[in-house]
Amino acid sequence: MIFLEDIHKYYGHDASRLHVLKGITLEINQGEMISIMGSSGSGKSTLLNILGLLDSFDQGQYHLAETKISTQLTERKAAELRNRFIGFVFQSFNLLPFKNAIENVALPLYYQGISRKNRNYQAEAMLDKVGLGDRATHMPNQMSGGQKQRVAIARALITDPKVILADEPTGALDSQTTEDIMQLFKDVHAEGKTIVIVTHEHEIAEQTDRLIWLKDGNVDLPPAEVMASAERS
Amino acid sequence: MIWDSLQEILFTIKQNRLRTILTGFGIFWGIFMLVLLLGAGEGLKRGIESTFSSDVRNAIWFSATKTSLPYKGLAIDRYIRLTESDLVAIKQQVKGIDILSAEQQLGSSNREPVYVSHKNKSGSFPVYGVAAGYFSIKKFQDYHDGRRLNDFDEYENRKVVVIGTKVAQALFPPNAPVVGQQIIINGVSVMVIGLFYDPGWEGRMSERIYMPLSAYQKTFGKGRYIQMIAVTPKTGSSNKRLVEQISAVLRDRHQISPDDKNALRIFDMAEASENINATFFAVNLFLWFVGLGTLAAGMVGISNIMIISVKERTQEIGIRKALGSPPIKIIRTILTESLLVTVLAGYLGLIFSVGLLELYNYFSDTAGLSTAYFKNPQVDMGIALIALSILVFVGAIAGLIPAWHAARVSPIEAMRAE
Ligand SMILES: Nc1ncnc2c1ncn2[C@@H]1O[C@H](COP(=O)(O)OP(=O)(O)OP(=O)(O)O)[C@@H](O)[C@H]1O
Numbered sequence: 341m342i343f344l345e346d347i348h349k350y351y352g353h354d355a356s357r358l359h360v361l362k363g364i365t366l367e368i369n370q371g372e373m374i375s376i377m378g379s380s381g382s383g384k385s386t387l388l389n390i391l392g393l394l395d396s397f398d399q400g401q402y403h404l405a406e407t408k409i410s411t412q413l414t415e416r417k418a419a420e421l422r423n424r425f426i427g428f429v430f431q432s433f434n435l436l437p438f439k440n441a442i443e444n445v446a447l448p449l450y451y452q453g454i455s456r457k458n459r460n461y462q463a464e465a466m467l468d469k470v471g472l473g474d475r476a477t478h479m480p481n482q483m484s485g486g487q488k489q490r491v492a493i494a495r496a497l498i499t500d501p502k503v504i505l506a507d508e509p510t511g512a513l514d515s516q517t518t519e520d521i522m523q524l525f526k527d528v529h530a531e532g533k534t535i536v537i538v539t540h541e542h543e544i545a546e547q548t549d550r551l552i553w554l555k556d557g558n559v560d561l562p563p564a565e566v567m568a569s570a571e572r573s
Numbered sequence: 574m575i576w577d578s579l580q581e582i583l584f585t586i587k588q589n590r591l592r593t594i595l596t597g598f599g600i601f602w603g604i605f606m607l608v609l610l611l612g613a614g615e616g617l618k619r620g621i622e623s624t625f626s627s628d629v630r631n632a633i634w635f636s637a638t639k640t641s642l643p644y645k646g647l648a649i650d651r652y653i654r655l656t657e658s659d660l661v662a663i664k665q666q667v668k669g670i671d672i673l674s675a676e677q678q679l680g681s682s683n684r685e686p687v688y689v690s691h692k693n694k695s696g697s698f699p700v701y702g703v704a705a706g707y708f709s710i711k712k713f714q715d716y717h718d719g720r721r722l723n724d725f726d727e728y729e730n731r732k733v734v735v736i737g738t739k740v741a742q743a744l745f746p747p748n749a750p751v752v753g754q755q756i757i758i759n760g761v762s763v764m765v766i767g768l769f770y771d772p773g774w775e776g777r778m779s780e781r782i783y784m785p786l787s788a789y790q791k792t793f794g795k796g797r798y799i800q801m802i803a804v805t806p807k808t809g810s811s812n813k814r815l816v817e818q819i820s821a822v823l824r825d826r827h828q829i830s831p832d833d834k835n836a837l838r839i840f841d842m843a844e845a846s847e848n849i850n851a852t853f854f855a856v857n858l859f860l861w862f863v864g865l866g867t868l869a870a871g872m873v874g875i876s877n878i879m880i881i882s883v884k885e886r887t888q889e890i891g892i893r894k895a896l897g898s899p900p901i902k903i904i905r906t907i908l909t910e911s912l913l914v915t916v917l918a919g920y921l922g923l924i925f926s927v928g929l930l931e932l933y934n935y936f937s938d939t940a941g942l943s944t945a946y947f948k949n950p951q952v953d954m955g956i957a958l959i960a961l962s963i964l965v966f967v968g969a970i971a972g973l974i975p976a977w978h979a980a981r982v983s984p985i986e987a988m989r990a991e
């Protein structure tokens with residue numbers, strides 16, 4: 341599904357150039373649910389953004405569902421691939437504040453040229469599925485963090501993408517809500533979706549099939565205490 | 574698909590009310606102020622213009638009063654009266670005259686008005702006898718009905734008159750026919766053949782009655798005297814020379830000292846016109862200054878609002894891109910949105926300001942509320958539309974630059990913007 345080989349990423353230019361990813365090689369299979377952990381600044385978000393075609397990389401090979409992603413990928417092509425293959429869930433939800441739940445969920449379908457009636461119908465069904473059928477017409481500022489994240493997950497699922505990428509999706513939520521959201525991810529996973537979750541929480545990593553540990557821009561073995569807690573589960 | 578995009582845009586406009594109102598208000602205010610100022614300037618111009626009569630602008634008027642110097646044994650303070658033979662003499666002796674005409678007024682020595690009546694209505698108005706060619710000088714009278722006096726009226730001693738609109742208002746019921754009716758002037762019945770409006774002296778020149786000079790002299794027994802001589806130069810001959818030569822003829826005929834500055838009164842319109850032109854030039858300059866200043870302020874204002882409002886949307890742009898919007902679609906959406914809002918707001922600004930001007934005109938007309946130096950403010954629609962296009966265009970460009978930038982940066986960078 342996802343195949344990375346020797347991916348390098350730099351930020352900035354010349355003297356202030358920062359080598360953020362130092363040759364990441366990684367394979368993620370279809371239907372896998374994996375987590376990415378690592379200390380702050382180790383490059384987790386950067387890696388996820390590259391996977392999601394939200395950011396470019398400078399060197400290396402990237403194949404996404406049999407499509408070769410070039411380092412020179414145009415914004416137009418990237419937008420199309422994102423729309424078709426990838427669903428995003430962000431820590432800060434990133435809903436459009438002036439659209440209600442249905443309209444937010446339906447937005448990716450708008451960019452596929454699906455009619456308003458059809459996409460609103462699909463969006464409503466998807467909101468039902470994430471357990472928000474009764475909040476369909478609420479605006480984001482009328483919803484709790486957990487509810488907003490459900491809307492975001494519904495939006496990520498609406499185009500039936502191959503991969504769901506989530507950057508600290510529970511980072512802004514309390515533990516009970518975190519559990520609910522994780523349950524939702526597991527349900528989605530059970531339907532066969534590939535899911536990648538960046539997280540700081542061991543409890544979350546423990547619920548995934550596999551853990552990838554980043555250290556200073558490289559994939560590394562997890563530290564002993566993380567291994568231990570992973571084995572306990 | 575296009576309809577769907579439009580719906581999406583209209584929805585965004587509706588949901589972001591404050592932004593829409595601010596953007597729209599920028600253009601609205603710019604156009605509103607511009608039209609009002611330009612309209613006011615035009616009113617100023619017309620007001621000044623209206624204080625001048627309908628005479629052609631290069632006419633010279635001669636009249637005579639008392640001498641102020643003794644001459645050839647004649648005493649000082651002698652009254653000089655111009656006559657019809659002066660006209661003949663001028664015609665024979667002075668070259669370069671285009672139109673030569675004269676007027677005589679009833680009750681001329683003290684200019685008292687004359688009793689005029691029609692059926693049971695009456696009023697007092699100045700009555701003028703005017704020589705052939707007179708209406709070639711009073712060229713810009715506006716005839717509402719009938720015709721002006723012509724040379725045949727003069728040669729055939731017809732007892733006909735043309736009357737101003739103010740006279741008709743006093744003598745006739747509203748909407749009653751005026752042309753073809755008889756009116757009585759000092760007991761003499763004459764027929765009205767024309768009804769005119771003369772904007773001169775803020776419309777007071779429309780309180781006059783004109784009659785052919787020959788019939789006038791016979792009817793009212795004024796002999797061969799005339800009160801004013803009017804002259805226009807042929808193209809190529811100068812007013813100054815005409816003034817000198819005609820003055821010389823009149824001085825000679827009436828034994829006036831060449832040094833007597835008082836006996837002949839000369840009003841050279843061309844000289845006055847020069848002052849008028851200088852005034853108009855200043856007014857025009859002022860108008861351009863104000864207009865361009867307002868436009869520039871509007872341009873800066875709308876640019877600021879556009880830049881801020883698009884910047885504010887950077888995060889929205891990032892999210893939309895992350896969800897699969899092609900960059901070109903982002904730019905197109907923002908452009909359409911800004912055009913919709915600015916064109917509509919500009920249109921409203923145009924309607925409100927022009928409406929306000931028209932309202933002023935309506936009330937100042939019906940209430941007869943005409944102020945000196947301000948009249949009938951109006952704006953050139955072509956100029957207003959050009960100004961509106963400039964504002965809309967500048968607004969679009971100002972919005973396009975940040976939109977372009979936001980559409981080009983990576984979605985993650987755009988989403989991070991706060
Ligand atoms: N746009 C950018 N410009 C310059 N440097 C950046 C940029 N984005 C990230 N970095 C740097 O790249 C490194 C990796 O950042 P990244 O956001 O991937 O870390 P992270 O592992 O997600 O950290 P956290 O756990 O705090 O979210 C950091 O040192 C960060 O400062």
Ligand SMILES: [Mg+2]
Pocket residue numbers: 384385386507
């Ligand atoms: Mg991060």
